[in-house]
Amino acid sequence: MSCDQRLIVALDVHNMETVQQLVEQLGDSVSYYKVGMELFYSVGSQVITYLRQQNKDIFLDLKLHDIPNTVGQGLATLTQLGATMLNVHASGGFAMMQAAARAVKNKADEMQVQRPKLIAVTILTSMNADEWSALGYNVDLSQQVIHLSQLAQKAGMDGVVASPQEAAQIQAVCGNEFIIVTPGIRPSGAAIDDQSRIATPARALKNGAHHLVIGRPITAAANPRQAVKDILQEMRERA
Numbered sequence: 001m002s003c004d005q006r007l008i009v010a011l012d013v014h015n016m017e018t019v020q021q022l023v024e025q026l027g028d029s030v031s032y033y034k035v036g037m038e039l040f041y042s043v044g045s046q047v048i049t050y051l052r053q054q055n056k057d058i059f060l061d062l063k064l065h066d067i068p069n070t071v072g073q074g075l076a077t078l079t080q081l082g083a084t085m086l087n088v089h090a091s092g093g094f095a096m097m098q099a100a101a102r103a104v105k106n107k108a109d110e111m112q113v114q115r116p117k118l119i120a121v122t123i124l125t126s127m128n129a130d131e132w133s134a135l136g137y138n139v140d141l142s143q144q145v146i147h148l149s150q151l152a153q154k155a156g157m158d159g160v161v162a163s164p165q166e167a168a169q170i171q172a173v174c175g176n177e178f179i180i181v182t183p184g185i186r187p188s189g190a191a192i193d194d195q196s197r198i199a200t201p202a203r204a205l206k207n208g209a210h211h212l213v214i215g216r217p218i219t220a221a222a223n224p225r226q227a228v229k230d231i232l233q234e235m236r237e238r239a
């Protein structure tokens with residue numbers, strides 16, 4: 001089974017044994033993995049070293065959100081790990097995103113390595129309209145996703161994380177080169193879990209997503225390799 005760079009499998013587990021089992025089981029069918037808070041807080045940078053040894057691309061998803069200096073310094077450190085892509089929260093603001101972009105570029109230049117892509121999370125895919133309005137913003141959720149995407153682009157981000165439901169609008173205003181990463185992907189019939197703004201893999205790709213982040217529909221499946229195979233099939237047939 002050949003892999004597809006558009007699929008990023010979220011390794012939301014908390015020990016190296018499970019990581020190794022999954023990566024071995026998925027073999028050549030997956031070339032891109034996401035390491036998030038659960039795994040990174042549990043095992044630290046050894047997972048990055050391991051995935052690099054396996055020649056995998058890595059999205060290190062730690063969603064930094066703090067004052068510009070703190071985020072910049074944190075990202076400079078993370079840049080040294082050699083991940084393919086890093087992220088921050090767009091709601092940290094324009095100056096924070098600028099500081100983030102600058103810090104990653106400076107560190108990569110200093111180390112003479114390829115600069116990791118840096119993307120901004122717009123509004124979490126778990127959030128629905130009711131939860132959004134409870135936060136007190138007087139703007140439509142999807143409008144805010146578009147606004148944050150434009151702000152992120154202006155601040156020098158390479159792309160955004162958004163739901164597949166907003167991908168088409170983001171592409172329309174930010175262009176084809178701007179990377180759109182969509183979690184909230186559920187193959188038809190799969191459990192929705194804590195996600196809200198979801199779509200199938202095929203729909204997400206049609207809407208313009210460059211990468212699909214998929215976790216539990218693969219990692220919690222009885223047969224993760226078969227789950228990947230089915231998802232890849234769906235991506236190819238209907239994309």
Ligand SMILES: O=C(O)c1cc(=O)[nH]c(=O)n1[C@@H]1O[C@H](COP(=O)(O)O)[C@@H](O)[C@H]1O
Pocket residue numbers: 010012036061063087121123124125126161162183184185193195213214215216217
């Ligand atoms: O930045 C992310 O990756 C992310 C942003 C977002 O808005 N929603 C979201 O679900 N994610 C991540 O994407 C993954 C989705 O996992 P599943 O819901 O299991 O497919 C999780 O690791 C989340 O941390």
